[in-house]
Amino acid sequence: MIGVVGGGVAGLAAAYRLQQRGREVQVFEASDDVGGLAAVYETAGDPIEKFYHHLSASEGTIVELIDDLGLGEDLEWRYKTDSYYVDGVVHPMEKAWEILAYPHLSIYDKFRLAMLVKEIDVRGGVPKFDTYDDITDFEDVPIKEFLLDHTTRHVYESFWEPLLDAKFGSRKEDVSAAWLLGRVKFRGERDVIRGEQLGYLEGGFGVLLDELYAAVGTENVTTGARVTEIGTGVGAAADGGAAVAGATSTTGSSTVESITVERDGETETHDVDAVVVAAMPNVLEDLTGYPCEIDFQGTVCSVWSMEQSLSDTYWLNIKDEAPFGVFIEHTNFVPPERYGGEHLYYTASYIQSPEEELWGMSDSEVEDYWAEGVGDMFPAFDREGVNWVQTARNPRTAPIYERGYLDMVVPYDLGGEVAEGVYYAGMASRAQYPERSLDGGIEAGYACADLITGDR
Ligand SMILES: Cc1cc2nc3c(=O)[nH]c(=O)nc-3n(C[C@H](O)[C@H](O)[C@H](O)COP(=O)(O)OP(=O)(O)OC[C@H]3O[C@@H](n4cnc5c(N)ncnc54)[C@H](O)[C@@H]3O)c2cc1C
Incomplete structure (x- = not known):
């Protein structure tokens, strides 16, 4: 059996491809739902991503997967509208x-x-x-x-x-x-004349995750299961006892043997032939000792459901001082009718350090702070007209693509560095450069699967 750590798009894609090649897999996902950073909220209509998502026309692997899963007709390419907010004025900048x-x-x-x-x-x-x-x-x-x-x-x-x-x-x-x-x-x-088109899946990208989950088979995905250890043996000469991978990494001759999972307060160990770690590099480091020098930034992101539209723009970049980095009116990209008539906006900020004030605020403090900012930018904003607001945060949502980044990327095959049979498909992998994306996650998952089955 091949164990997959993480039930985000990368882990599910790895499992999907491994199964297509006849391998038995089990995905272990720490939280109660699959989807990772592409998880969704319910609305009065279709679900909406907790963090804004769309596709760029240059991304092909995800389009193929969408077709494979029978969702091709649901993929829509829509013209976006970008604007720049400068000195209190919204300037359209798309066409x-x-x-x-x-x-x-x-x-x-x-x-x-x-x-x-x-x-x-x-x-x-x-x-x-x-x-x-x-x-x-x-x-x-x-x-x-x-x-x-x-x-x-x-x-x-x-x-x-x-x-x-x-x-x-x-x-x-x-x-x-x-x-x-x-x-x-x-x-x-x-x-x-019309600007750039972006892709969106009718029903949201949650539909893709759901279909992928169903294709992998719910019996092959265990949620609420945190992987806590990857066990390795040190080859034929060893006494057969499993060791934590990081402890034996210097020998370079060990082989992965098991993964240990915490689930419902119990610990269980599974024998594995290979492991794909499809999670952030700090998880890889905890499990194997493999250090990754890439720094990550976090995101705080609120979705607002409103009675009214505030602008004609999908993506509003902001030059003026504002309490958030970007304002995205999602229902200027996908019509509000899809959401039972709700107008949906995102306000979001990237966080470079947990010391930042915003990171320390509770969700309701963030929402109050941002509501004031939205009101300053759009005098028509009325807090009474907010149907609901939900805030998501995650300390690792995107790499800092700093100089020398490619030297820090984690290889897909960690056989030489950690132990034979350990693979990495998380956000610090090559496919997630120069921008992290669902497409990159799928490519990374496929790359690991192909290496395991000898197809790459
Ligand atoms: C603000 C924001 C905007 C974005 N915009 C776009 C966009 O417009 N277009 C686009 O294509 N992409 C976008 N992305 C990126 C996209 O969401 C990610 O690239 C993709 O979801 C990453 O998938 P992943 O599977 O690699 O990681 P994740 O989604 O992080 O999944 C990793 C999973 O591993 C689980 N896990 C962690 N540790 C363990 C453990 N020890 N045991 C078991 N499970 C564990 C986690 O719970 C998680 O579910 C955006 C992301 C953010 C945050």
């Missing part, structure tokens, strides 16, 4: 003419910004089309230095810097230019 009309950048600034987004290097006056082909060339280049060189100071200060503040806060200057270029490539083609 070419909206960007041209944006008053806070000069024509020259817009030209330099557009060229970078189109991946054309116009430094020195002669356009070059291959400068950005290999993003690894930019792994060690600080993002600020890169943007000052490849666009203009004004583009950096009035366009990129507020976005980097919202995304990486105090860590913004640690991020590499490769991350930015990766993000540019990650986005889909943009229609000059």
Whole structure:
């Protein structure tokens, strides 16, 4: 049997592929539900993700999985609307003419910004089309230095810097230019007239998780089961006793033998032929001793159900001081009719350290603080019109894509580093670069499965 640690999309994808290749699997999920970071809330209609989710047109593996699971017809590609909130005004920034009309950048600034987004290097006056082909060339280049060189100071200060503040806060200057270029490539083609399309699954991504769970088989997934130990044997010469993987990792010759799970206050041990750890790297370290140097940021995110719409925008970036980093009116992307007429917004902030004040606030304190901020931005906001609000938080939701990141990525096959038969599909894996995503989780799960079955 192959044990999978974690019932998020990566763990379920690994289990699904292993089963397709005829392997027996058991997924152990610590919480009471599968889904991990893609878990959902109920609404008056379709469920909604606790943390905002959509797909980019460049993501193919998830689209194939959606088709495989018979959900292809439910995948919708919708034009999004992006805006920038500056000096109390919402400026649409999605379509070419909206960007041209944006008053806070000069024509020259817009030209330099557009060229970078189109991946054309116009430094020195002669356009070059291959400068950005290999993003690894930019792994060690600080993002600020890169943007000052490849666009203009004004583009950096009035366009990129507020976005980097919202995304990486105090860590913004640690991020590499490769991350930015990766993000540019990650986005889909943009229609000059209508802007960019994003993907969403009718019924929400919870439907994908549910179908994947059903395909793996509920009998092959144990929820409320926290893996606490991975046991290894040290090969034929050993006395046969299992050891904790981290304790034997220096020999390089041990093999995984068992995993120990805590469930309903009881401890149980299962024999395994291989283990896929599909959880954050701190879980991997606790279980195996394998250290990962990647720093992670957390997220606090509220979903508001309201009687009224506050804007015409799906994704609102904010240049002004605001108590949250982003304001997303989900029902300007997916219509409110899907949610029984509820208008759904997200307010969210990334957290770089548990010392940050927001992290220390209770959910109701966060909601009060943010309600005031929403009211400041949108005078039409009326707290009486809030049907419900729910707040989710998680201390590890995205890596800091700092310089030298690729050297810190955790390999899929940890046979050499930990023990034969130990694999890693969590967020610190290569497929989750340059941006963590459901697609990346599925790819990482598949990669581990393919290595186990010898198909990679
Ligand atoms: C704010 C935010 C916005 C996002 N936006 C998008 C988006 O627009 N598009 C997109 O595609 N993706 C988006 N993502 C990313 C996407 O949600 C993740 O990449 C994906 O869900 C990660 O899946 P995973 O299985 O690797 O990890 P997780 O979802 O973290 O799953 C890991 C699971 O392991 C379990 N676990 C941990 N320790 C143990 C243990 N010891 N034993 C057993 N189980 C354990 C956890 O409970 C968890 O369920 C977003 C994420 C966030 C937070």
